[in-house]
Amino acid sequence: MTLEEYEKVLEKRKALLPLKAEERKVEVGKELRSMQQLSVKKDSDKVFIKLGSDKEKRKGNIERDERAKKSLSINEFLKPADGESQKSELIRAAMMELATAWPWTSLLLLATLLFFLHNRTRQGGGRTKKTNKGLPPGPPGLLFLARFLALRRSIFHLGPLLRDLHARHGPVISVRLFNRTLIFVADRGVAHRVLVQGGAAFADRPPLAEPGRLFTSGARDISTSPYGAYWRLVRRNLAAEALHPSRVALFAPARRRARDALLGDLSTSSRNDADGVVTVRRAFRRAMFELLLQMSLGATLSPAAIEEVQELQLSILRSITSFPIFSFFPRITKRLFRARWEGYVAVRRRQDEIFLPLIHARRERRDLADGGPPCYADSLLALRVAEEGGRALTDSEVVSLCSEFLNAGTDTTVTALEWIMAELVSHPDKQAKVYEEVKAKPEELSDGDLEAMPYLKAVVLEGLRLHPPGHFLLPHGVQGHGAEIGGHAVPKGAEVNFLVADFGRDEEAWSAAREFRPERFIEGGEGHGVDVTGSREIRMMPFGAGRRMCPGYTLGIHHVEYLIGSLVRELEWLPAEEVDLAEELDFTTVMKHPLRARVIPRT
Numbered sequence: 001m002t003l004e005e006y007e008k009v010l011e012k013r014k015a016l017l018p019l020k021a022e023e024r025k026v027e028v029g030k031e032l033r034s035m036q037q038l039s040v041k042k043d044s045d046k047v048f049i050k051l052g053s054d055k056e057k058r059k060g061n062i063e064r065d066e067r068a069k070k071s072l073s074i075n076e077f078l079k080p081a082d083g084e085s086q087k088s089e090l091i092r093a094a095m096m097e098l099a100t101a102w103p104w105t106s107l108l109l110l111a112t113l114l115f116f117l118h119n120r121t122r123q124g125g126g127r128t129k130k131t132n133k134g135l136p137p138g139p140p141g142l143l144f145l146a147r148f149l150a151l152r153r154s155i156f157h158l159g160p161l162l163r164d165l166h167a168r169h170g171p172v173i174s175v176r177l178f179n180r181t182l183i184f185v186a187d188r189g190v191a192h193r194v195l196v197q198g199g200a201a202f203a204d205r206p207p208l209a210e211p212g213r214l215f216t217s218g219a220r221d222i223s224t225s226p227y228g229a230y231w232r233l234v235r236r237n238l239a240a241e242a243l244h245p246s247r248v249a250l251f252a253p254a255r256r257r258a259r260d261a262l263l264g265d266l267s268t269s270s271r272n273d274a275d276g277v278v279t280v281r282r283a284f285r286r287a288m289f290e291l292l293l294q295m296s297l298g299a300t301l302s303p304a305a306i307e308e309v310q311e312l313q314l315s316i317l318r319s320i321t322s323f324p325i326f327s328f329f330p331r332i333t334k335r336l337f338r339a340r341w342e343g344y345v346a347v348r349r350r351q352d353e354i355f356l357p358l359i360h361a362r363r364e365r366r367d368l369a370d371g372g373p374p375c376y377a378d379s380l381l382a383l384r385v386a387e388e389g390g391r392a393l394t395d396s397e398v399v400s401l402c403s404e405f406l407n408a409g410t411d412t413t414v415t416a417l418e419w420i421m422a423e424l425v426s427h428p429d430k431q432a433k434v435y436e437e438v439k440a441k442p443e444e445l446s447d448g449d450l451e452a453m454p455y456l457k458a459v460v461l462e463g464l465r466l467h468p469p470g471h472f473l474l475p476h477g478v479q480g481h482g483a484e485i486g487g488h489a490v491p492k493g494a495e496v497n498f499l500v501a502d503f504g505r506d507e508e509a510w511s512a513a514r515e516f517r518p519e520r521f522i523e524g525g526e527g528h529g530v531d532v533t534g535s536r537e538i539r540m541m542p543f544g545a546g547r548r549m550c551p552g553y554t555l556g557i558h559h560v561e562y563l564i565g566s567l568v569r570e571l572e573w574l575p576a577e578e579v580d581l582a583e584e585l586d587f588t589t590v591m592k593h594p595l596r597a598r599v600i601p602r603t
């Protein structure tokens, strides 16, 4: 039975049953407390909770039959009885969903539920009014958690569930999960007040769990580091050095190489395929990755090495969106999920093995004042942390920052490219308009050429509005002792999330919001002159807004415009089959069915 089906049954039953909540709660509490140790075994589709400690079992103190007597199927255990309160029902529903979704998680969560119910019983079964007072409304934490775990992925998979919750509870909702408070903001005006008008109040990041700490040298990269002097230092360095327009201009030859390699790759793949069809994502990714590798580490690697580094970086990204098991009781979970933890450690070790020689080579080149455009690693090696006695960055910090540069700039850009090409393949008229604009330009598109192509720019903006690569921002944290959102209290330590995709698709801000209409960004259109940084008003925010806004947004837009312009200039894009715009979360929100297209060189 799915949770939805179960909820329907509960709804029906609720109307019939008299409520005797306290009696039932005490019974549940007793039953749970009587368990000294829980183990959960999934046996075909039945899940059993076994009672009694392992030690006792080893000693043979519990006879087989006696243990069997103490075992009960989770369905039995969770079966609602007469007099069930709605809350207990929801908790049971949550547990049931968990149990059928993931036995290991159930074990952990059952243990936590024990703790939770124990505390509730001690407090007379009441809610902890003191801590919850003033929080935005929201669903019971366990029910939310059950659904979240049923997805077995990260919080970023929650789009549809969140939309449902916002419809019920309003534009700002909160969910309390044990010691964590998650806030979700689905209103553009509120987001503007929080991110832009709120100044630094929400510019922090929430504390980072593993394996995030492992991959960021303990939150020492830009995106995870707390709001403060170190964050300011590394962020300013990125903006003033590697992302400075004069520095970006020096990488024009690298961009050209990436474009040529991409066009070659697509043409060869289409020639090799019997139907002349290419699946574009892999080729886009390789081109972007090679370019950013040049910009971050100043390195050109062999194809095999690039392949390996790409895989390492992908596994780091996926660790961010996979189920955050190590944020629950890390000491225990690192033992329980030893293989997974050791896998992460091995990835980080291998990343050090590959990145460090490249970084050391840059250090030597710098000492010798050797040529080549200065890369991001060069600026990091020259950086000094004034607040920490003027020390240089550690090797580990440099690796994490270069890794962040690669990850922040590759997937986001590739995802934007794929969605935009998908829209151009399904709208040949709009592709033709881009071609009309670009065909008069030289093969190598300069910054000036791109500035003079309003339709291409409109296509890119429309792609970012309708298909923002990130459907959420990175979670924001709260400065000081807490803050306020829309009249509700937000405690220190809370994670604040924003529903980016919903903002760009808001029918109140955009006409025919679900349709791909680049014309809206052309002079006279409703979106002409839109402020993509959201500083005046948020109508779309693919790069966030306020102090934590993406520092790489101009580079990201530049790469997308340059590559879309070049791809349409050199190749005609035809559908291989009907383009399916279904979405799926990878690190970014990608096309569930990767774009396949027939590409024909333009004559």
Ligand code: HEM
Residues within 6 Å of the ligand: 222, 223, 224, 235, 404, 405, 406, 408, 409, 410, 412, 413, 416, 469, 470, 472, 473, 474, 475, 542, 543, 544, 545, 547, 548, 549, 550, 551, 552, 553, 555, 556, 557, 560
């Ligand atoms: C189309 C391309 C890109 C998109 C859609 C994008 C989007 C985003 C978003 C939504 C955020 C989170 C903002 C927040 O939490 O409020 C972010 C943060 C960030 N992005 Fe980008 N990004 C792109 C390209 C890049 C590039 C090319 C770089 C650098 C090479 C970059 C570096 C960063 C960094 C360092 C942060 C963290 C900022 C902080 O915490 O202070 N991004 N980006």
